[in-house]
Amino acid sequence: MRIPPNMSRTFLVSPGTPQTLVGGSPTAVLTPPLTVAAIPGALGTLLVEYQIAESGTWFEWPAGDVATATIYVLTASVHALRFTATTDYGTVEIAR
Numbered sequence: 001m002r003i004p005p006n007m008s009r010t011f012l013v014s015p016g017t018p019q020t021l022v023g024g025s026p027t028a029v030l031t032p033p034l035t036v037a038a039i040p041g042a043l044g045t046l047l048v049e050y051q052i053a054e055s056g057t058w059f060e061w062p063a064g065d066v067a068t069a070t071i072y073v074l075t076a077s078v079h080a081l082r083f084t085a086t087t088d089y090g091t092v093e094i095a096r
Contacts, residue, residue, distance in 0.1 A: 051078060
């Protein structure tokens with residue numbers, strides 16, 4: 001899934017099926033500031049991870065695996081974001 005600059009997007013994350021978000025083209029990065037809202041389902045959690053370089057290591061965001069709605073602003077460029085819901089659907093909102 002891609003998101004071009006100066007856009008916002010909301011999407012649903014199915015339990016156990018990670019969703020990955022990258023920049024507007026295969027080599028583009030997601031530039032800061034990037035506001036991410038992770039909203040887990042009532043019975044689950046939502047993990048947010050970021051990747052600095054293509055094919056690089058995935059790192060958990062500072063809030064880790066969240067059980068309540070959590071907002072974080074990324075202040076540095078990343079290659080991709082990955083979202084994984086557990087046991088219940090989660091919602092992600094992104095503004096860039």
